[in-house]
Each structure stands twice: as structure tokens, then as C-alpha cells.
Amino acid sequence: MSPSSFLWVLITLMICAGSITNAAAIEPAKNIIIMISDGMGYNHSEAASLYASGHKDSQVYSGFPVRLAMSTHAITGGYDGELIWNRFPEALKGATDSAAAATAMASGQKTSRGTIGMVPEKDGTLRSVENLVERAEKLGKASGLVTSVPFAHATPAAFVVHNPKRKNFLEISTNMLHDSALEVLIGCGHPFYDRNGQQLNAARTFKSVGDKSTWTALQAGTLGGDTDGDGQIDPWTLIEQRTDFQKLAVGATPQRLLGIPQVAKTLQQGRSGDPHARPYAVPLLKTVPNLTELTRAALNVLDNDPDGLFLMIEGGAMDWACHDNQSGRMLEEQLDFDRTVAAVVRWVETHSSWDETLLIVTGDHETGYLTGPGSDPDWQPLVNRGRNQLPGMEWHHDYHTNSLIPLFAKGRGAERLLVLVEGNDPVRGPYVDNTAVAKVAFAAFE
Ligand SMILES: [Zn+2]
Numbered sequence: 001m002s003p004s005s006f007l008w009v010l011i012t013l014m015i016c017a018g019s020i021t022n023a024a025a026i027e028p029a030k031n032i033i034i035m036i037s038d039g040m041g042y043n044h045s046e047a048a049s050l051y052a053s054g055h056k057d058s059q060v061y062s063g064f065p066v067r068l069a070m071s072t073h074a075i076t077g078g079y080d081g082e083l084i085w086n087r088f089p090e091a092l093k094g095a096t097d098s099a100a101a102a103t104a105m106a107s108g109q110k111t112s113r114g115t116i117g118m119v120p121e122k123d124g125t126l127r128s129v130e131n132l133v134e135r136a137e138k139l140g141k142a143s144g145l146v147t148s149v150p151f152a153h154a155t156p157a158a159f160v161v162h163n164p165k166r167k168n169f170l171e172i173s174t175n176m177l178h179d180s181a182l183e184v185l186i187g188c189g190h191p192f193y194d195r196n197g198q199q200l201n202a203a204r205t206f207k208s209v210g211d212k213s214t215w216t217a218l219q220a221g222t223l224g225g226d227t228d229g230d231g232q233i234d235p236w237t238l239i240e241q242r243t244d245f246q247k248l249a250v251g252a253t254p255q256r257l258l259g260i261p262q263v264a265k266t267l268q269q270g271r272s273g274d275p276h277a278r279p280y281a282v283p284l285l286k287t288v289p290n291l292t293e294l295t296r297a298a299l300n301v302l303d304n305d306p307d308g309l310f311l312m313i314e315g316g317a318m319d320w321a322c323h324d325n326q327s328g329r330m331l332e333e334q335l336d337f338d339r340t341v342a343a344v345v346r347w348v349e350t351h352s353s354w355d356e357t358l359l360i361v362t363g364d365h366e367t368g369y370l371t372g373p374g375s376d377p378d379w380q381p382l383v384n385r386g387r388n389q390l391p392g393m394e395w396h397h398d399y400h401t402n403s404l405i406p407l408f409a410k411g412r413g414a415e416r417l418l419v420l421v422e423g424n425d426p427v428r429g430p431y432v433d434n435t436a437v438a439k440v441a442f443a444a445f446e
Helices: 003-021 042-053 088-092 098-107 132-138 154-158 169-179 212-220 242-247 291-302 317-323 327-351 414-420 435-445
Strands: 031-037 066-071 118-120 126-128 142-150 184-188 237-239 257-259 309-315 357-363 405-411 423-425 429-433
Touching (some): 031 132, 042 327, 098 132, 132 142, 132 435, 242 291, 257 291, 291 309, 309 327, 327 357, 405 414
Parallel strands (some): 142 309
Antiparallel strands (some): 066 405, 357 405
16 A cells, blocks of 8 residues: 555544544444455455456445455464565464354454354353344344355354354254244255255255254244244245245245255355366356345345344355365356345345445455465566456465455445554555454444
């Protein structure tokens, strides 16, 4: 960031901070939507922009009024911009995982890697912390979680359950399906379909949907907790087919929607074919809905509640493509996510307004240490090869890094992020910590 643009940011910060101090009369946000592209750093987002348009900053969120960097480390870590931009391998140290990162964004509190919705006490025991779904439900709002991977995975899980171990999938999915008050839950992991959306004769695994008896009860429409607090069970309505998701984008909806697309662990990222091919060279599975279709259905169910809604949308398979350094599939996932952000913006502008809705778009950590070609020991920019062309890029790792990631926000209460700025990175500029996401969301609901 040039000194002049930093000055501009400082002035903006001062103006916004000034308006927050006399903001006692601020109306609460009716709706909060948080969108997380798992593994998205600056270069992932920029690569998707270059591919989609041939230039930088083409995504709708580039024009959001609040654009900051965000630190992502877990409870024991930290972020030092001078150090990280001084020595190339430094970013490989002290990276978070999705469980600690999502817990921070869902509760406003730091925890250790692998922990879901709980934080360590001084004596080492774990204490459950309130998450945004619980707060939304307390306020009488509808709540939902949408992901392109199984819903019991760390990012969605941390927004609704409390578990010492992210790998306790059965406990976590049981909590989500049997005990939670969620109105919408959508994720992959259909027991009877493979990664190419082909139906199987015998179940692959029931791990992503509870267990066999849970699945049977879900299909019969008899399973669910009490979401409206009247002491009666409110069963899930299960949908699986792409056409059912598409139909639910408008019109009448069930009280509670459970969506399990007919595919194994991811919508598209896990399909057969060369995983290192350029984007869309391997045709997309036509029977599988995209993240935008899942999200439209979710919003159409949730917006029935006159008290408002909370929705977390995760592009979860982005991270998996990055772990495997799959440039083409990473772009497919990020482009699906970016189109979904555009659809959410359209929803806000047609069914709600920025005056009553807060939208935050970010990642949970950077994955793959993605840079331009020829980096290390220095950092080179991505090479723009024009629209529909794979930009020049280079992966340096198969896990997460401690790099800052981008955050974009717009709508009711978004400017509160500016007063939570913790430092000024020599390259990325002013940054907040990932706990700021939940802090701002809790404050916006008040
Ligand atoms: Zn992650």
C-alpha cells in the first residue's frame, strides 16, 4: 500500500470512528450474512478476478465500502507483518486450522486448533462459547448454514455446535440434526452417491449425515429438534435433487430445510478427470447444484421470518483444491463462491436493503502459499493472461499459512470493523483480527 493510500485509509478510519462514537442510536441489523471461502488469500481472489474478467478487482465485493486485511492465527499464535514480509518461509509458521478460525469468526474468541466452539480455560478445561446461530435464535431470527462440503466439517460446525474435537463427525452431525434450532442446513456427503454424482447400490458412508438410523428418519421426515420453542419436534424437510434446490429459489418453502445434494463429499471439486486441468476442461456434473443454487434456496426459506435471519455460506472445497495445489479447480471453486456473493448482493438489493442487512465476505486462512511465478525469496505478482486464461501462479505449500487474508463488508454496521483495526501491514494495510467478524456481528444484532 502506498503512503498516500494509507493516508486515505486513515482519514476514512477517523471519519467512520467519529460516526460510530455518536452511533448510540444505531438500529440493529435485521439480517446478517457471513460468507467464507475456505483457504482464500489475496492471490486466490485476484486469480479468480483475472480469469473472470482479465483484470483485478472485478468481483462485486471489491466495491464494498469496508475493505480490510484480516489475521487468522489460533490462540497461541500471532501476526507480525514486518517479520512475515522479511523472510519468505515465515508465513509457513503458526498457521491456524479451520476449526480455530471458524470458532473465532462465530464466537469472537480465540481457541486452539481442532477445537469447535469451545475455548481453553486456565486450568486446561474447555468452556463452550456462544455462537452467532445461538444468538440469532435467541433473538427470534431464522438461522442457516450452507456449505459445498459436508456440514459437520469445521467451518459450519463452529457456527452452531461445541465439541473438543473437529473429527467427532458423528457427535457433531447428531448435534446439528437432532438438537440445533437451525432452519436451514445444506451440505454434501450423500450416502448413496459417488463423487461423480452416480447412484450407488449400497451406502458409501453415513458419516456426513449422522448415521444410518438418522438418515432413515430424515428420509421419512420424522427427525428434527424444536426450532420454534413450542416443545414440539419440527422435522426437517429433506431435498436432494438439483431441480428441487432450483425450485426452492422462489415460492413456498418448508419450515425447515435440510439439503443433501446427490454427490459425495464436494459439489464439483472431487469429480473425476484431470484435477490439474484448466477450469471447466473437465465438464461440471450437471445433476449437482452449485453454491448459488444452494444459497438461493436457503435465503428463500430463511426470509420467511419477519424477525430476520443469520446465514453462513461456506465455499468449503476451495481449501481442498488448494491443499492439492489444483489451480484450475481452485479457480472453479472461487468463481462459484464469487458468483454466490453476487447472488447474495442481488438478494439484499431486491428482498432486503443495505440499511437492514450486514454482509461480510472473507476466508478463514490462506491455503497453499499461492504467489506469482518465480517467487521465493521475493514475492512476485500473479501474471495476467487475460479473460478465461489461467493466470500465472505458483504454489509453495500443501497446508495453510499465517498470511493475512482479505475481508470485505457492506451494510448495516459494517463500519464497526474499522474501529477494530489492530495494525497496519506493510503490504496489505490496515488489518483486523478474525475475532472481529463475530464481534461486529454480535454488536450489529444488538
Ligand atoms: Zn479452512
